[in-house]
Amino acid sequence: MMEFFNDYRKLYSSALGLFLLLTVLVAILPAFDNQNNNGPLPNAVALQGEALEGKAIYVSNGCVACHTQQVRNLEMDRVWGARPSIAADYADINRMDLWRNTATLMGTERTGPDLANVGSRQPSATWNLLHLYQPRAVVEESIMPAYPWLFKEKEVVEEGDVEVVVPDRFRVGVNGKIVATDEALKLVAYLQSLKQVELPGTMPAPNFLYKQEKKEAAAxxxxxxxxxxxxxxxxxxxxxxxxxxxxxxxxxxxxxxxxxxxxxxxxxxxxxxxxxxxxxxxxxxxxxxxxxxxxxxxxxxxxxxxxxxxxxxxxxxxxxxxxxxxxxxxxxxxxxxxx
Known part of the structure; x- marks a missing residue:
């Protein structure tokens, strides 16, 4: 036994072998099993085009640090979606590329509102663009940072340009027209694509737990x-x-x-x-x-x-x-x- 502990080759090889075995048993096999048991919902539409490109912009601008994309099965989350999220909501989401597996973007912190159903909750491109340029223009109490680099100032709005109408008090130092860049439009396309898919009629929706007491009826x-x-x-x-x-x-x-x-x-x-x-x-x-x-x-x-x-x-x-x-x-x- 002492020979085993004194031989670093045997010691390291055993530790590595145990680590690989546990990885297979605890992570890889359950993941395959999960994929086999959970397929995408019938009406789910795969992310593509500008929305897919917008996902990369969402990641690169750090949006995932403050926003989740998971409606928990708690009554307090009812405002973010029609139902709690389920595994099938994420079954058709693939790796972004070879190096990044930020597939579902479920997030770990909710500093801002959950976005799992924001495409249905706030589908207006006008609102989303203004919100990106200056969040406090539409939500006075917002603590979200502004993203002015996703927009450009132009003297004349040309054909194909999408102008963002910004209230005067948020136009300090801006003399021309504020126009959305392709990056801003793709990011909004991604946000508008985030919609909870309706469950098939045979599939019961999970319940929201810990329901809050309703206020007494008022005349x-x-x-x-x-x-x-x-x-x-x-x-x-x-x-x-x-x-x-x-x-x-x-x-x-x-x-x-x-x-x-x-x-x-x-x-x-x-x-x-x-x-x-x-x-x-x-x-x-x-x-x-x-x-x-x-x-x-x-x-x-x-x-x-x-x-x-x-x-x-x-x-x-x-x-x-x-x-x-x-x-x-x-x-x-x-x-x-x-x-």
Whole structure:
């Protein structure tokens, strides 16, 4: 036995052999087994084109240090996705190249919001570009660093250029037009591709654990936008505030104000509901609005709470809408869409 410990060749060879054996048993074989047992979801689309190139830009700019891409099975993560993430969400993701295995980018720290479903939660390219150029232009409390090197200043916007409309207070030292570079556009393409795939009908969605207690139901007459225990202010913050701002005034040249809006204050809420559910792309001064309600799968009760919050705040004084009339309009919109 002493001969074994005195012979460094035998000692090192044994240690190396044990290490390799454990690597095979603990890491390699389970990985192969995991790959065999978890395939991509039927509707999953492989990353390609500009989105694939944008992934490399995402990595090179250190985004993975602050953002995760994993919706945990905790109730507090419900705001980041329609369901908890599962192994199948990552089954079709391959190595970036020979040297880098930053495949899933699940992350280890959530300084910023989770991005697993950001393509559905915030699909607006206009918003994403402005957010990259100056995060505090759209989220005042944001601690995210700005990425001005992904943009360039030009005297004249040429055909094919994508101009980013930046509020005046964030244009210090800028005299020309701010235009997105190809890198910025590819990064946004990657962010827009991050969407949770809908599970097949035969596959049950995992549950969110440790559900938070709901607030007691509040009467609509309070004007606070709360209905059936739903907090309209919280729903507005989660779904609308990033564009229309906390004060409801929007951003000039980018996102329209809700304060004093004729659509918001209209006694007939049909157009209002349609905008929330299907988006809007007919105003020349502002960026197109995504189908927030449809993308986020908002219920009639949630849409009602958001609308009543917007109709009774920032000086707005409109009648409160009911869940029944909102549901009726939503049903009509579904029928017309099918036709």
């Amino acid at each position: 609509l007459a309070t004007g606070a936008g709360e209905t059936e225990g739903l907090d309209g202010a919280a729903l507005y913050t989660a779904n609308c505030q990033s564009c229309h701002q906390a004060n409801g005034e929007g951003l000039k040249g980018a996102f329209p104000p809700l304060k004093g809006s004729s659509v918001v204050l209209d006694d007939n809420p049909e157009l209002y509901v349609e905008v929330i559910m299907n988006g809007y792309d007919a105003h020349p001064e502002y960026a197109s609005m995504p189908a927030v309600g449809t993308n986020s799968k908002l219920t009639a009760a949630e849409v009602t709470a958001i609308m009543n919050h917007e109709r009774t705040n920032w000086g707005n004084k409109a009648r409160l809408v009911t869940e029944e009339e909102v549901q009726k309009i939503m049903d009509y919109l579904k029928q017309t869409t099918k036709q």
